[in-house]
Amino acid sequence: MEPKADSDQISLLRESFNINFKRGNPVIALAGNPNTGKSTVFNGLTGLKQDTGNWPGKTVTQAQGYYTYQNQDYILVDLPGTYSLLANSTDEQVARDFICFAQPDATIVVVDATKLERNLNLVLQIMELTNNVVVCLNLMDEARRKNIEIDVEGLSQDLQIPIIPTVAPKKIGLEKLKDKIADIVTGRIKVTPKQIKYSSQIEEAIEKILPDLEAILPDYINSRWVALQLIEGDNSILEAMQTYYPEQIVKEITANLQSEVKAGGAF
Template sequence: MGNEYRIALAGNPNTGKSTLFNALTGLKQHTGNWAGKTVSLAKGSIAFKDTRFQLIDLPGTYSLFSNSKDEEVARNYIVFEKPDVTIVVLDATSLERNFNLALQVLEMTKNVIICINLIDVAEEQGININEHLLTNRLGVPVIKISARNKKGFSKLLDTIHRIVTGEIACHPIPVKYPQEIEEKIEKIEPKVREIVGDHVSSRWVSLRLLDGDESLLGEINRYLSLKGGDVNEYRTALQ
């Protein structure tokens, strides 16, 4: 067996994310709690070609703004633990609502797969989803599946494999905000980049700071071992 890669599964509650996780990993999984948290942790593994994928089922959340322990755990894992690939599971019958989380993840990390689940239900409702158009507009692979029927699993696993082996390069298309916000990002991002380097997306950190996410400062300080003076540099950058 070759290399092992960590694959995170993110998604809103009731999108079939855990169904996908269970179907892929079968009995090769275990549960517990995240370190220092009461939030449950589920891990499992699956072998594919010459690799092994360790799947981490992140808590189901509607956003990653650290408004709850679940959101905090999911956000911190994606940003600081840096899984090799993050799969965002969407409900094909509620794409507009689900895309809020997907766009947040695309701002946080590069190697992302948008996995549209419940495609069989959507088709029964007359919903047609053009995954090729979405792929072009988002800059990352978009794959349609049915987790309960194990439809699309081969393509999903092959796409994961092609990303981790470098055959596919993901280039998420950044969300463009109103001019006033973009000007503020342009002003503070270079200062943020000096502090976080390549550890975290400087654009994403800049956005969160503009939104007043003070709790993020402590998390960055803890995960990247920054000194207290560095945290003050973030506040200076906002002035």
């Protein structure tokens, strides 16, 4: 089971990202590489019910929209198009921080069916960060035109996440996508993405520092994912924590986290 922050923590975290939501309305993140048709999926799901602005402290445009399904209102947040969550750019940092700290109730990852291998890199990274992931396999008409065959069921079983084929301009598959999101949000289905196994050296480093990370970090943050970021030398995650966590938690993290990682042999 994926740990979650309590409702008050979630509300405060989401408000810090300028998300206009009412308590009880699920928040859904929409992620994907550039040129996958993500904007078309966003428009197809939300229609004209959209607001735009900027992400807090950034010049990156923020778009959020709204749709109703089975008498439930949903907030859809369109994340910047990115190829990864490695925080090498402002767009990547915004996408990573929102999924990590705003705790969306589900994350849709839009992929181009004609460039599946390339797009799966982002899918795998998001699977490491959050459990509630569904892939929107878009541009299926283009794939058929190019004689590309995709074993959707087999890929879903391999990744252990739902995959919904779509043709967003024609709104084909979008109702099934809404239905799957509703299943995840209501708990009718529980998603447990396949955990990626790394080399024995990396896995040993993770195991050494994981207990200390779990003792320091809030329980709704994926400690294994944080360990991987630190092993990769990505200290920007520590900077992000200073923005979204109370000061006393930040002090404990910054006082102990890096020493624990070094003790684990990660650096």
